[in-house]
Amino acid sequence: MSQRPRILITCDTFPEIIDFAREHFEVVDNQGQAQSTPAQLRERLQGMDGVLVAGTDRIDAALLDASPTVRAVSIAAVGYNSIDIAACNERGILASNTPGILDDTTADLGFALILAASRRIGEGERYLRAGRWKRWENDLLLGQDVHHRTLGIVGMGRIGQALARRARGFDMPVVYHNRSRVDAAIEQALDARWLAIDELFATADIVCLCLPYSQAVHHLVGAALLARMKPTAVFVNLARGGIVDEDALIHALRHHAIAAAGLDVYEGEPAINPGLLDLDNAVLVPHIGSATRETRVAMGLCAARNLKVGLEGGVPPNLINPQAMAHPAYRRG
Numbered sequence: 141m142s143q144r145p146r147i148l149i150t151c152d153t154f155p156e157i158i159d160f161a162r163e164h165f166e167v168v169d170n171q172g173q174a175q176s177t178p179a180q181l182r183e184r185l186q187g188m189d190g191v192l193v194a195g196t197d198r199i200d201a202a203l204l205d206a207s208p209t210v211r212a213v214s215i216a217a218v219g220y221n222s223i224d225i226a227a228c229n230e231r232g233i234l235a236s237n238t239p240g241i242l243d244d245t246t247a248d249l250g251f252a253l254i255l256a257a258s259r260r261i262g263e264g265e266r267y268l269r270a271g272r273w274k275r276w277e278n279d280l281l282l283g284q285d286v287h288h289r290t291l292g293i294v295g296m297g298r299i300g301q302a303l304a305r306r307a308r309g310f311d312m313p314v315v316y317h318n319r320s321r322v323d324a325a326i327e328q329a330l331d332a333r334w335l336a337i338d339e340l341f342a343t344a345d346i347v348c349l350c351l352p353y354s355q356a357v358h359h360l361v362g363a364a365l366l367a368r369m370k371p372t373a374v375f376v377n378l379a380r381g382g383i384v385d386e387d388a389l390i391h392a393l394r395h396h397a398i399a400a401a402g403l404d405v406y407e408g409e410p411a412i413n414p415g416l417l418d419l420d421n422a423v424l425v426p427h428i429g430s431a432t433r434e435t436r437v438a439m440g441l442c443a444a445r446n447l448k449v450g451l452e453g454g455v456p457p458n459l460i461n462p463q464a465m466a467h468p469a470y471r472r473g
């Protein structure tokens with residue numbers, strides 16, 4: 141009988157995923173442990189056929205070179221900027237992610253941030269808990285309306301579209317920017333109008349980032365785009381921290397060049413730019429876009445299934461890099 145593939149699950153996960161994985165693989169897990177350091181990860185990958193990672197593990201060329209038995213990398217996330225895909229391609233290593241599962245959950249958080257930043261929810265809670273609420277005041281914590289305001293979505297993929305659907309319930313006109321326009325039928329269904337990015341920043345009352353990270357969009361949102369925003373505007377980032385020049389955002393928030401921001405992602409996360417921490421007009425949450433049990437279980441199972449199919453010599457349903465299968469180094473298993 142051929143040996144079952146060996147896999148490493150680098151992140152804490154739910155029993156459903158461990159059970160599924162144990163049905164198909166020899167599993168080394170990381171339950172209850174702190175995240176591995178890069179050196180520990182290198183050590184633990186020795187002899188593994190596959191690895192299931194969270195977005196916090198960096199998978200780069202040096203790590204792959206030090207782990208020559210690894211044939212498949214599966215990330216339980218939609219964004220895969222933590223994996224060097226070119227390095228996987230050159231080594232015939234399959235890479236897969238979990239698209240389509242977390243769109244609604246992430247769009248829900250997008251709306252939570254839009255509402256919290258616009259209506260000063262975090263600030264209000266801190267005020268109340270600090271015992272500062274003594275009497276009714278006409279202008280206490282006045283915020284921005286959300287309903288009927290123009291929502292500007294940067295990145296009209298699945299998450300952007302889920303956000304646009306929610307905007308209809310708030311009677312919000314939707315404008316969007318995407319490298320290429322989405323199908324006319326989608327634009328029509330969402331009642332969404334394409335704008336150039338600088339026009340979007342000038343037009344929208346609420347700007348929300350929903351685009352994937354790549355070097356091409358590193359610090360895309362900096363002083364120039366922020367300067368185009370209205371002083372009443374709200375900025376939300378659901379995508380990746382590296383798309384935003386945080387110092388420029390902090391400057392805009394501190395000087396009330398924009399009204400507020402809601403952030404789920406940070407350039408150096410989990411480290412936070414200290415300048416953000418003392419801004420009352422920033423709502424900050426720790427990268428919880430997909431964080432409901434249902435969604436995280438579905439993501440984990442999807443990632444484990446991708447690994448199973450890939451390690452059995454098939455094409456994982458969410459394969460990112462078909463090029464790897466055509467590479468001479470590809471090992472079907």
Ligand code: GLV
Nearest residue numbers: 216217218219430
């Ligand atoms: C979360 O950020 C993801 O990419 O799934």
